[in-house]
Amino acid sequence: MEAAIREHPAVAECVVSAEATPGGQRRLVALVVPREDRPLDGRTVLTHLRARLPHYLIPGQIHVLERLPLTSNGKVDVAGALAGLAAQAPPGTRATTEGAGAHGELVERLRALWAELLELPAVDPDGDFFALGGNSLLALRLINRVHAEFGVDLHFGQVFEAPTVRALAGRLAEHDRAASCRVTLSGPAAGPGPAGGSRAAGRELFLFHPVGGSVSSYTALARSWPGPVHAFQSRALAEGSTAALDPDLVTMATSYREELERATAEGPYLLGGWSMGGVLAYEAGRQLAERGHEVRVFMIDSDLTEVRVSTTEAARHLEFLGDLAGGRLPAAVRPAVLGAPPDRLTRTALELSVTNGWLPAGTTAEQYDLLLRVHAHNLEALSGYRADKSEVPTLLLVAAGVDRADPVPAWRDMCSRLDVEVWPEDHYSIVAGDRPAAIADRVATWLEEPRVRH
Structure with missing residues (x-):
């Protein structure tokens, strides 16, 4: 650099x-x-x-x-x-107005807001929110501030669709609230990067959301991949309503596959995902192969036998909070949730989320409830999924530090061309820190290996 x-x-x-x-x-x-x-x-x-x-x-x-x-x-x-x-200079006066272009006043107000949230002295109108240090928590804070200061309700997925000040200003000016499931996390790379194998360089990558429905967990992986990266977020998060939830995982994968084909009509396709996202990638890849396309799939600690269906409302909250906490739920959380009266359950769980830093201050009960419902629905969809056999070349990265039955045999029964690697991580650390860059490198190398026919 x-x-x-x-x-x-x-x-x-x-x-x-x-x-x-x-x-x-x-x-x-x-x-x-x-x-x-x-x-x-x-x-x-x-x-x-x-x-x-x-x-x-x-x-x-x-x-x-x-x-x-x-x-x-x-x-x-x-x-x-x-x-x-x-x-x-104070916030709001440090950034030059050069290049504000259309919607100039709106752009400047958003630049000041971003600078405050990201703790930056200035923000370029074309700077990417996530490249500048944004994450899902800061995205929620941004949504709340936009509602308070501009009177416009953004859906969570729209921050990924319009990740620059200029793009978001255009959305707000037009009150454009339409959101698609497919969002672009990174555009074409200008040269070889860390994962720069000849087959990986410039290769388009499609990722699928984990059980929470958001694709924020893929931003680091997208930065490490030497080609365009798109990701499919939950339709309910994209539209801001549980009415948009698909009835089951196959229907969900089919809708994403159809949107993928509308955007990129011909392969070869490279699909991937973490946790439930890997299962969605498997199903979408299987469907694409049935339709005559060349496909490759990689799954990051995806478990075909995972069953986490909660039978009570309190249990649903605890499952959700456990994932927000990265699998490390503080001891005081469980009794607080189980002891909350029904009419205070959501408020109690929300307060715990904010206190522990899992969700930002200002998250509303309605926003929390949407995230909770999407999470619970996706767990049910994952538990109810019954996979069909596939001959798509597939790479499975398994986290060793998870107390569960071995997920590999079930995948081998379904996938005839499966490569498996065990990594010394748990289910959450495998996509944290420097692991996304390592995953990008490994997938790029895997694409080159002679065992996989291209």
Whole structure:
């Protein structure tokens, strides 16, 4: 990245650093010093990098400075530079209005809002919310603030469909609330990336939501994949209503497959997903193969025999909270939920979610209830799924740290061309930290292996 920046004739020196974000992720920050008498701004550097690097290597922030500040031991003081920039002006006045374009006033209001939520000194109108450090919790906060300040109700999935200030401003200006299940998490890469095998480079990837219905868990994987990445979110989250829930998993996968084919009529297709998302990928891939398409599928700790159907309302809340907590439910949560009176159950669970940081402050009871209902419905759909046999080449990554029956035999009974790998992770850590990048690398390598016929 630094080498690519230095290729610009107006750049004298630069440094790129990965800085922590409010959501606990990392964002790339570039500090650039121009040559004497050579005008340079962040937009020029951004345009230069977009022509040379894949999207996931583009810094979320680019700052042009007169010089690089140094620490007492001679290292570049990135944190000090960012703190100085943040102190130069109050939020809402730090970002230049250049490039606001259509809906200029709306764009500026959204830039100020994003800068506040993401704790940034400035936000480019074309900067991606998730590349800048956003996550599902911050997306919910954004939805609540947009409702409060603009009077427009956004659905959760629309943040993924319009992930830049400019795109979201267009949605708000037109009051466009239509949402599709397929959202684009990343566009075409400009060059080889971490997963840059010859078959993976530029290959379009389709991911399917896990049991919660959101596709926010795939943003890191999308950044690591060297080609376009699309993901299918729950129709109920996309439309903001449980009335849009599909009756069963096969129907759900069929609707996603039909939307996929409308967008990309011909293969070869590469499908994948974590947990329930892998099962949806398997079913959609099986249907595509039946229709004569070439397909490859990878599943991340997907269990065909998983049964988690709750028989009481309190149990549904506990299942949902357990997934929000990454499988590590604090001891005090269970008795608090089980002891709550029926008319206080949702409010109690919501308060626990906010207190423990699983959902942001400001989440409404209606938003919580939608997430809960989608989660419970998808668990029932997954438990009721009965797979048909498939000859689609499939890679299954199994998390070793899960107390359960071995999920592999059931998959081998159904899938004749199954490759299995066991990873030293649990069901949640396998898609956390640096694991998504490792998954992207492994899938790219798997596509190259001679055992898989292309």
